[in-house]
Amino acid sequence: MKGLYTALMCSFDEQGNINEQGLREIVRYNIEVSEVDGLYVNGSTGENFLISTEQKKQIFEIVKDEVGDRVKLMAQVGSLNVDEAAELAQFVTNLGYDAISAVTPFYYKFDFEEIKDYYNTILEGVDTKLIIYSIPALTGVSMNLEQFGELFENEKIIGVKFTAPDFYLLERLRHAYPDKLIYSGFDEMLLSASVLNVDGAIGSTFNVNGKRAKQIFTLAQSGRIDEAREIQKVTNDLISEILENGLYQTIKEMLETQGVHAGYVRKPMKRLSEEKLLKARSIAEKYL
Ligand SMILES: CC(=O)N[C@H](C=O)[C@@H](O)[C@H](O)[C@H](O)CO
Numbered sequence: 001m002k003g004l005y006t007a008l009m010c011s012f013d014e015q016g017n018i019n020e021q022g023l024r025e026i027v028r029y030n031i032e033v034s035e036v037d038g039l040y041v042n043g044s045t046g047e048n049f050l051i052s053t054e055q056k057k058q059i060f061e062i063v064k065d066e067v068g069d070r071v072k073l074m075a076q077v078g079s080l081n082v083d084e085a086a087e088l089a090q091f092v093t094n095l096g097y098d099a100i101s102a103v104t105p106f107y108y109k110f111d112f113e114e115i116k117d118y119y120n121t122i123l124e125g126v127d128t129k130l131i132i133y134s135i136p137a138l139t140g141v142s143m144n145l146e147q148f149g150e151l152f153e154n155e156k157i158i159g160v161k162f163t164a165p166d167f168y169l170l171e172r173l174r175h176a177y178p179d180k181l182i183y184s185g186f187d188e189m190l191l192s193a194s195v196l197n198v199d200g201a202i203g204s205t206f207n208v209n210g211k212r213a214k215q216i217f218t219l220a221q222s223g224r225i226d227e228a229r230e231i232q233k234v235t236n237d238l239i240s241e242i243l244e245n246g247l248y249q250t251i252k253e254m255l256e257t258q259g260v261h262a263g264y265v266r267k268p269m270k271r272l273s274e275e276k277l278l279k280a281r282s283i284a285e286k287y288l
């Protein structure tokens, strides 16, 4: 399960419905052009928190059908409705996904016992392994070293997608849990995380920048830090331009320039203005 996973985008039409053909094209682009090791399906980047249970299932099905066994698949099933999360865990297990992942429960201020119960409930009915999705900036949930350790006591919890700029905690986690899988979540910090020996990374910008991300990771693993730093620099030039123009919208438009019908974002996300559309295309021209 090690390696680089694209946090997969989903293609939506103007009405916000899934564009199946577009989704299949995004999958193929990631496998055939970016050559990533796997896909992380229905994460933040997949606009998962904006869609219905039925749509989530449909996306899981389409992606598995398109991928077959070509790359590894992780399914993000986390939801404030823990029954939905458990149902989706079952659903993707039946589809043959390699692992599940679940964001920490957010919005309400859940205490750690509640968070633990949430993960245990999701895992009750399945044997599939789970990767915790920790993203404090969006969820407001920060866990410490001991709390990660307590969750890791459940043998089905095999790792964490660590999306935080806390390299102290990352180093402590790596040291304390050498057998758990740690995936770096912030693409702009991939080199720094790789130096700390993460097992892989999961990122939104890999949809368009997967090749450079893979180079950074591979170079860092073999100790070629100077070369990796150069590629992280270009990558971060690209990421700052993307972030300034609108993260998911810009990545989608960049994919469109490659003949991939990535479509629109769903409301309440807003679409790019004419000016920003042009900007997205010029970013694509510059970096792809
Ligand atoms: C919220 C979100 O999309 N997070 C992603 C993964 O965790 C990242 O891949 C970032 O999008 C990326 O690093 C840009 O900041």
Ligand SMILES: CC(=O)C(=O)O
Binding pocket: 007, 008, 040, 042, 043, 044, 045, 046, 185, 202, 203, 204
């Ligand atoms: C990694 C990320 O962007 C996601 O959860 O989709």
